Amino acid sequence: MNDITSTELKERQANGTAPVIIDVRETWENEESRIEGSQNIPLGTLPQKLDELEELKEQEVVVHCKGGGRSASAKAYLSQQGFQKVRNLIGGIQAYQQG
Known part of the structure; x- marks a missing residue:
């Protein structure tokens, strides 16, 4: 899907x-600022959380980080794991807060 x-x-x-929103930043970053309704799953822990996310494989999921780099990796990983509707938030939370 398009970002x-x-x-x-x-x-x-x-x-x-709103789609499901997953913040792949570290926990301390999420504690400083967050998008309302998002859940925090740091990028490094995604493989361990796949079972919990199984129900989202058919749903639209937006991943975000600070600027878009880590969430691009998360999008690629989740897509490889069979998630069909993953979108990256362009510009990350920085763009979200500025907009």
Whole structure:
């Protein structure tokens, strides 16, 4: 799937159609700032969390980090694991907070 802009994500949140949002930053980064409704699963722990995420394989999932690099890796990994609707938040939380 195509990646998602912060504008589109905010619109989806506002109208109640927000996808599942996974923050792949480290826990301390998530504690400093977070996107409302997101769940924090640091990139390095994704392989251990796959069983918990199994139910999301058919759902739209947005991954984000600070600027988009780690979440691009998370998108590639989840796609390889059979997740069909993974999107990366373009520009990460930095773009989200600026928008």
